Amino acid sequence: MNLLQEVTSDVFQDKIDQGEYIEPKDTMPEDYRKHLIRQMSQHAHSEVIGMQPEGNWITRAPSLRAKQILLAKIQDEGGHGLYLYSATETLGISRSEMIEQLHSGKAKYSSIFNYPALNWADIGAIGWLVDGAAIVNQVSLQRTSYGPYSRAMVRICKEESFHQRQGYEIMTRMMRGTKEQQQMAQDAMNRWWWPSLMMFGPHDNDSPNSNNAIKWKIKRESNDELRQKFIDKTIPQALLIGLTIPDEFYKLDEKTGHYTIGKINWDEFHNVIKGNGPCNKQRLKHHKKYHQEGAWVREAAEAYSKKQKSKLK
Amino acid sequence: MNNSELYNYTLRLADNALILGQRLSELCSKGPFLEEDLAQTNIALDYIGRAQSLYNYAAQLSGKPLSEDELAYRRAENNYYNVLLVEQPDEDFAHTIARQFFYSVADCLFYAELTKSKNETLASIAKKVIKESKYHLNHSSDWVKRLGGGTELSHEKMQNAVNALWMYTDELFEIDDIEHKLIKEGVAVNSSNHKSLWLAEVTEVFKEAGLSVPENNFMMTGGRSGNHSEHFGHLLSELQYLQRAYPDATW
Amino acid sequence: MSIVNDQLEVWEVFIQSKSGLPHIHAGSVHASDIEMALQNARDIYTRRGEGTSIWVVPTTAISASNPLDNDMLFDPSNDKMYRLPTFYLMPEGAKHI
Numbered sequence: 001m002n003l004l005q006e007v008t009s010d011v012f013q014d015k016i017d018q019g020e021y022i023e024p025k026d027t028m029p030e031d032y033r034k035h036l037i038r039q040m041s042q043h044a045h046s047e048v049i050g051m052q053p054e055g056n057w058i059t060r061a062p063s064l065r066a067k068q069i070l071l072a073k074i075q076d077e078g079g080h081g082l083y084l085y086s087a088t089e090t091l092g093i094s095r096s097e098m099i100e101q102l103h104s105g106k107a108k109y110s111s112i113f114n115y116p117a118l119n120w121a122d123i124g125a126i127g128w129l130v131d132g133a134a135i136v137n138q139v140s141l142q143r144t145s146y147g148p149y150s151r152a153m154v155r156i157c158k159e160e161s162f163h164q165r166q167g168y169e170i171m172t173r174m175m176r177g178t179k180e181q182q183q184m185a186q187d188a189m190n191r192w193w194w195p196s197l198m199m200f201g202p203h204d205n206d207s208p209n210s211n212n213a214i215k216w217k218i219k220r221e222s223n224d225e226l227r228q229k230f231i232d233k234t235i236p237q238a239l240l241i242g243l244t245i246p247d248e249f250y251k252l253d254e255k256t257g258h259y260t261i262g263k264i265n266w267d268e269f270h271n272v273i274k275g276n277g278p279c280n281k282q283r284l285k286h287h288k289k290y291h292q293e294g295a296w297v298r299e300a301a302e303a304y305s306k307k308q309k310s311k312l313k
Numbered sequence: 314m315n316n317s318e319l320y321n322y323t324l325r326l327a328d329n330a331l332i333l334g335q336r337l338s339e340l341c342s343k344g345p346f347l348e349e350d351l352a353q354t355n356i357a358l359d360y361i362g363r364a365q366s367l368y369n370y371a372a373q374l375s376g377k378p379l380s381e382d383e384l385a386y387r388r389a390e391n392n393y394y395n396v397l398l399v400e401q402p403d404e405d406f407a408h409t410i411a412r413q414f415f416y417s418v419a420d421c422l423f424y425a426e427l428t429k430s431k432n433e434t435l436a437s438i439a440k441k442v443i444k445e446s447k448y449h450l451n452h453s454s455d456w457v458k459r460l461g462g463g464t465e466l467s468h469e470k471m472q473n474a475v476n477a478l479w480m481y482t483d484e485l486f487e488i489d490d491i492e493h494k495l496i497k498e499g500v501a502v503n504s505s506n507h508k509s510l511w512l513a514e515v516t517e518v519f520k521e522a523g524l525s526v527p528e529n530n531f532m533m534t535g536g537r538s539g540n541h542s543e544h545f546g547h548l549l550s551e552l553q554y555l556q557r558a559y560p561d562a563t564w
Numbered sequence: 565m566s567i568v569n570d571q572l573e574v575w576e577v578f579i580q581s582k583s584g585l586p587h588i589h590a591g592s593v594h595a596s597d598i599e600m601a602l603q604n605a606r607d608i609y610t611r612r613g614e615g616t617s618i619w620v621v622p623t624t625a626i627s628a629s630n631p632l633d634n635d636m637l638f639d640p641s642n643d644k645m646y647r648l649p650t651f652y653l654m655p656e657g658a659k660h661i
Binding site: 023024025026027072075076079082083086087089094095096097099100152155159295298299301302304305308 | 568591596628
């Protein structure tokens with residue numbers, strides 16, 4: 001048994017090393033499957049829970065254009081959650097199980113969505129910073145070794161390209177607007193900047209899941225590499241529209257061309273993961289509520305379909 | 314203003330679209346399952362897009378330097394002229410479906426005819442809109458059948474929603490002096506002719522769904538002349554919040 | 565697993581992006597009947613004008629070849645180069661062939 005497992009795992013690793021994709025029916029080590037289910041379902045849940053903070057502003061979007069953009073964007077998040085649930089289902093777990101794991105707390109979602117969206121500029125900041133950070137990560141994941149995950153990411157990246165731009169457009173408009181609008185924009189920047197940097201996860205030295213993920217090419221670049229990419233492209237964008245970086249220590253390292261930043265508050269990060277973010281309870285409660293309220297609708301649909309089928313017989 | 318009838322007519326159409334779109338957009342992330350959540354958002358987007366085209370035209374007709382957003386966001390409650398049906402809240406999924414179904418049957422009849430309007434702008438908006446409306450009708454009538462014919466509970470909820478919203482359906486076929494004049498000019502649709510067609514279609518779907526047509530014939534009216542339900546002010550206070558709180562800002 | 569499926573059935577979705585092109589697998593949706601599956605596929609996979617036609621198939625109706633059989637299934641065709649036009653030598657000057 002052990003020998004057989006070793007052999008399959010060698011064949012598997014060879015395949016990965018040669019840059020081939022793993023498909024649902026391929027033999028794969030149990031740990032690889034588990035790692036994927038954890039990461040992909042977390043990714044799916046993040047998209048779906050991520051609908052909430054932005055959803056908080058749909059009914060108050062200040063123009064017809066803004067309302068349509070925001071609705072379309074949130075709908076995309078839901079769609080992306082769906083693509084990812086689909087891809088995860090190919091690993092032999094059902095969506096019902098994944099939702100159950102989300103509700104029981106066994107499955108996580110990105111902590112960033114436990115922060116509140118308090119003013120209209122938050123919609124800008126979420127698109128520009130949160131989606132911006134997500135895109136850096138997702139572009140890298142397009143080459144992930146699991147075929148269905150990779151294909152979902154390709155579709156997602158293509159669709160998300162407008163998300164960050166619409167966010168930055170909102171920030172730009174607000175910075176060019178009234179004093180109050182500028183204050184809202186800076187306030188949103190102050191609240192979302194650090195959490196968005198935390199989205200890339202702990203520093204490489206402190207990241208327990210990274211080793212296998214890199215070896216199996218589930219993850220193609222490290223947390224710190226991805227974070228640096230994000231910092232380097234985002235700081236100039238902030239400065240261009242007159243936003244202040246809420247970090248007194250950030251500076252451009254002339255030699256490397258990279259920005260260095262102050263210390264990330266990892267205590268806050270771990271606290272939010274533990275459930276003590278501003279909105280953890282609220283987000284989960286919302287999801288559970290509508291899942292439960294929708295039960296009779298799903299049951300009705302199933303019952304109707306059964307009746308129709310038996311009529312045909 | 315020379316075009317005051319046409320302006321008012323267009324505004325009514327726009328208000329129907331905006332308010333239904335606003336109601337549907339409240340449902341985002343609250344669907345019974347993910348697919349249906351996204352489906353409802355698509356419908357919401359259709360209506361808000363429709364509202365935008367119609368407000369844009371109304372703004373041109375107003376003869377004032379108004380923008381589509383000023384029309385959508387800056388009017389007082391009694392200056393909105395949507396039918397009462399579209400402002401009714403989403404008590405549950407059955408209410409959402411009943412409202413959509415009642416509205417979509419009428420909407421399909423209405424916009425199919427508006428495509429033939431002598432007013433080119435309205436006709437061209439109608440040509441785009443009718444495609445969306447047909448899809449909304451498909452989607453909602455399928456759900457009426459599923460809920461009506463699903464479980465005992467879903468049947469009860471669907472019938473309750475139908476009963477609750479029935480009294481708002483007559484207003485869909487009302488016409489007044491504004492319409493009379495525009496109908497004569499070949500611009501407006503005479504929706505008072507649609508009532509029996511509407512009832513026939515609704516009755517047919519209800520038959521398949523095992524639902525009964527309510528016997529209560531009392532009908533509410535008022536939205537088209539600016540008399541709304543209590544829900545409406547709350548809907549507007551959310552819709553208008555930023556435009557009202559920061560009147561000097563552009564967004 | 566003891567968890568009951570309360571999320572409807574799974575359907576695979578195939579989209580044709582332009583007439584004349586093949587239907588390509590796009591992903592899956594959950595739905596309780598064919599009409600719903602088609603509508604859901606439309607609402608989810610053609611939001612940006614990606615489609616001119618949709619197929620939906622219950623996931624359980626799809627059978628896949630076993631990857632362990634790949635040697636047996638696919639290798640034997642690798643040495644049958646005579647099936648390819650490049651296998652044949654044409655005399656110099658031959659045209660339209």
